[in-house]
Amino acid sequence: MLIWITGCTQGLGLALTESLAKRGHTIIGCGRNEIALQRLSEQMPNCLFIRCDVAENESVESFAEEALIAHGTPDMVINNAAIINDPAPLWEIPADEFGHLTAVNINGTANVIRHALPAMIAENSGIVVNISSGWGRSTSPEVAPYCASKWAIEGLTQALAQELPEGLAAIALNPGIINTEMLRRCFPEDEATSYPSPEIWANTAAPFIENLSASDNGKALTAP
Numbered sequence: 001m002l003i004w005i006t007g008c009t010q011g012l013g014l015a016l017t018e019s020l021a022k023r024g025h026t027i028i029g030c031g032r033n034e035i036a037l038q039r040l041s042e043q044m045p046n047c048l049f050i051r052c053d054v055a056e057n058e059s060v061e062s063f064a065e066e067a068l069i070a071h072g073t074p075d076m077v078i079n080n081a082a083i084i085n086d087p088a089p090l091w092e093i094p095a096d097e098f099g100h101l102t103a104v105n106i107n108g109t110a111n112v113i114r115h116a117l118p119a120m121i122a123e124n125s126g127i128v129v130n131i132s133s134g135w136g137r138s139t140s141p142e143v144a145p146y147c148a149s150k151w152a153i154e155g156l157t158q159a160l161a162q163e164l165p166e167g168l169a170a171i172a173l174n175p176g177i178i179n180t181e182m183l184r185r186c187f188p189e190d191e192a193t194s195y196p197s198p199e200i201w202a203n204t205a206a207p208f209i210e211n212l213s214a215s216d217n218g219k220a221l222t223a224p
Contacts, residue, residue, distance in 0.1 A: 006030050006108070007054075012198050014040075018043075019203060023210065026046060028071060030081075037049040037051055068119055073122070073126070084143065085145045087185065101145045125167050134176070162218070
C-alpha cells in the first residue's frame with residue numbers, strides 16, 4: 001500500500017512509519033523536524049519524507065501536491081500529528097497555547113483530508129485513519145484542550161464517514177496508552193514506563209491498521 005503518515009518523526013508516528021515500511025508498504029511521511037526527515041530518507045530510500053506543518057493549509061497543500069506527483073493517490077492516510085498542552089487547569093492555559101493545539105490536532109487533520117480526499121474519491125477507494133485517544137472518549141483534569149481536540153476528531157470522523165462515497169472509509173483509531181513523550185508529560189515517570197513503548201505498540205498496530213477496509217467506515221476502533 002501507499003500510505004501517508006503525518007507526524008512521522010517521533011513517537012507513534014515514527015514507530016508506525018518504520019513498522020509499516022518493514023512490512024513492505026511505501027510511506028509518504030511528513031513532519032517539521034528536517035534532521036529527522038533526512039535520517040528517515042536515508043533509512044528508507046524507497047519512501048518519501050517531506051517537511052510540512054499540518055497546521056498551515058498552504059504547507060499541507062504543497063506536501064500533498066509533491067506526494068501525488070511523486071507516487072500517485074494514497075491507499076491510506078493516517079492523521080497522526082498531534083500535540084498536548086502543558087498540564088494545567090483550563091483557565092490557566094494561555095489562549096495562544098490552546099489555539100496552537102487545536103490548529104495542529106483539529107485543523108491539521110482537516111487540512112490533510114482536504115488535500116488527500118479528492119484524489120482518493122476520484123479512484124473510488126481509500127482509507128482515512130484519524131488517530132484519536134482514550135481522551136477522545138473520556139476526560140481527565142489538566143488536559144482539557146487535548147481532550148477537546150480528540151473528542152473533535154471522533155466527531156469529525158463520524159461526520160466524514162457519512163459524507164464519503166462507497167468504497168472509502170474514515171476511521172477513528174484510539175492507540176491505547178503508550179509510553180511516549182506526550183504521555184510522560186502527563187503521567188509520573190514510573191507510571192508511564194509501565195506502558196508499552198511505541199515500537200512494541202507498532203508491532204501489533206501495523207498489521208491491524210493494514211487490514212482496515214471500507215467495511216470499517218465510521219467505526220471508532222482501538223488498536224490491539
